[in-house]
Amino acid sequence: MLTPITDFLDYLKFERNLSAKTIENYQRQLLVIAEGISIEAWHLLTVAHVKRVLAQARRQDLSPKSIALRLSALRSFCRYLVTRGVLTQNPAKAVTAPKQGRPLPKQLNVDEMSQLLNIDEESVLAVRDKAMMELSYGCGLRLAELTDLNLNHIEEGMQQLRVRGKGSKERILPVGKVARQALKAWLKVRGQLIGEDEPAVFVSMQNKRISSRQIAKRMKLWAQKQSLDQQVHPHKLRHSFATHMLESSGDLRAVQELLGHANLSTTQVYTHLDFQHLSKIYDTAHPRARKRKP
Numbered sequence: 001m002l003t004p005i006t007d008f009l010d011y012l013k014f015e016r017n018l019s020a021k022t023i024e025n026y027q028r029q030l031l032v033i034a035e036g037i038s039i040e041a042w043h044l045l046t047v048a049h050v051k052r053v054l055a056q057a058r059r060q061d062l063s064p065k066s067i068a069l070r071l072s073a074l075r076s077f078c079r080y081l082v083t084r085g086v087l088t089q090n091p092a093k094a095v096t097a098p099k100q101g102r103p104l105p106k107q108l109n110v111d112e113m114s115q116l117l118n119i120d121e122e123s124v125l126a127v128r129d130k131a132m133m134e135l136s137y138g139c140g141l142r143l144a145e146l147t148d149l150n151l152n153h154i155e156e157g158m159q160q161l162r163v164r165g166k167g168s169k170e171r172i173l174p175v176g177k178v179a180r181q182a183l184k185a186w187l188k189v190r191g192q193l194i195g196e197d198e199p200a201v202f203v204s205m206q207n208k209r210i211s212s213r214q215i216a217k218r219m220k221l222w223a224q225k226q227s228l229d230q231q232v233h234p235h236k237l238r239h240s241f242a243t244h245m246l247e248s249s250g251d252l253r254a255v256q257e258l259l260g261h262a263n264l265s266t267t268q269v270y271t272h273l274d275f276q277h278l279s280k281i282y283d284t285a286h287p288r289a290r291k292r293k294p
Contacts, residue, residue, distance in 0.1 A: 002034065004042050004077075004081060004084075004086065005027070005030050005031070005034065005077070007084075008026075008030070008077050008080050008081075009023055009026065009027055011080060012026060025069070025073070026073050026076070026077075029069065029070045029073035029074070030073055030074070030077055032070070033053050033070065033073070033074055036052070036053060036056050037049045037052060037053060042081055042086055042087070043081075043086050043087060045078065045081075045087065045091055046091050047091045047094055047095060049091065050071075050074065050091050050092045050094075050095045051095055053070065053071070053074060054067060054070075054071060054095065054097075054098075057070055058098075064097070064098040064099065067097055067098055068097035068098070071092060071095065071097045072097075074092045075090065075092040075093060078090040078091060078092045078093070079093075106230065106236070106239075107236060107239045107240035107242075107243045107244075108228075108230075108232070108236065108237075108240045110244060112228060112230075113137060113240060113244075115226050115227070115228060116133065116222060116223060116226050116228060116232060117130065117133055117134060117137070117178075118226070119222070119226070124189050124192050124193060125205075125218075127182075127185050127186050127189055128186050128189075128190075128193075128202060128203075129218050129219075129222060130182050130185075130186075131179075131182040131183050131185065131186035131202070132146060132202055132215060132218070132219075133219060133222070133237060134178060134179040134182035134183070135149075135161075135175070135179050135182070135183060136234055136237040136238065136241075137179075137237040137238075137240060137241050138175065138176045138178065138179030138241070139161055139163075139173045139174075139175060139179065139241070139258075140173070140238050140241035140242060140245070140258050140259055141163065141173075141234075141238060142165060142166075142234075142235075142238060142260075143212050143215060143216070143234040143235065144212065145163045145164070145165060146202070146215060146234065147202070147209070147210065147211065147212045147215060148163075148164065149161070149163065149200070149201040149202065150199040150200060150201060151199055151200075151201055152199065153201070154183070154201070155172075158175055158180045158183055158184060159174065159175060159180070160172050160173060160174055160175055161173045161175055163260075165260035166260065166262075169260060169262075171257070171258075171260050173258065183201075186202075187201075190203065193205065193207060194207050194208075195207075202215075212234075215234060216233050216234055219232045219233055219234060219237070220232060220233065238259075241258075242255055242258075242259055242267070245258065252264065252267060255267055
């Protein structure tokens with residue numbers, strides 16, 4: 001049973017030139033699989049055996065991602081055995097892994113956000129970029145909403161923004177004190193890059209509305225300048241806004257309105273609410289769930 005696995009790992013190392021870490025992962029998965037199925041030789045492997053491997057992984061409470069990794073290792077190994085004539089067909093090809101669900105973006109924590117936005121530079125671009133990031137995080141803006149922002153969308157003495165989101169739906173967003181200060185500082189120097197006829201709030205060195213790609217590039221640059229350990233992009237700032245608002249308020253409906261989500265379920269997924277958090281809210285809010293003193 002083990003000799004074909006050894007030959008396969010040598011194939012990955014010397015012919016495929018895969019990394020030592022990848023080969024180690026394959027080896028770990030295949031040894032677990034070999035131990036879990038009771039056959040005398042690999043040429044006897046069937047679809048039923050592959051399904052048994054997945055069933056055993058589920059009983060071990062492995063995550064969908066880990067189960068998919070195990071199946072992928074077995075599928076690659078079987079493909080190798082087919083090329084060597086050990087198997088006539090790949091029995092793992094007909095078996096599908098469980099759905100892993102949509103991966104969620106990681107957010108910056110409050111300290112990391114402060115580190116990112118604590119910009120000391122006073123150049124025109126630094127002032128502009130700080131205002132873009134403060135508004136993106138402070139209002140939970142989508143990248144397109146930030147890019148399309150015009151001067152006449154700033155209302156009530158910079159107290160609020162009027163933005164047009166998905167489906168051309170408008171919503172009014174409050175602007176916090178820090179974001180308001182950053183926006184005010186930018187508008188003071190904005191004329192150095194553009195004339196009075198340009199309606200865009202944020203403009204580039206090319207004397208026109210800044211593009212979405214440029215915004216993303218500038219945020220990535222500032223993450224490096226501010227020595228953050230992870231990359232920063234506009235969606236991550238929006239996700240951080242949603243997460244921090246929900247953690248502080250627990251008001252899912254309010255966060256839904258601020259984000260401009262049509263469905264509450266979208267907000268739940270976006271802010272990666274876990275069952276423990278929902279259970280805590282339920283225990284404190286529902287009359288039949290409150291813990292009673294004996």
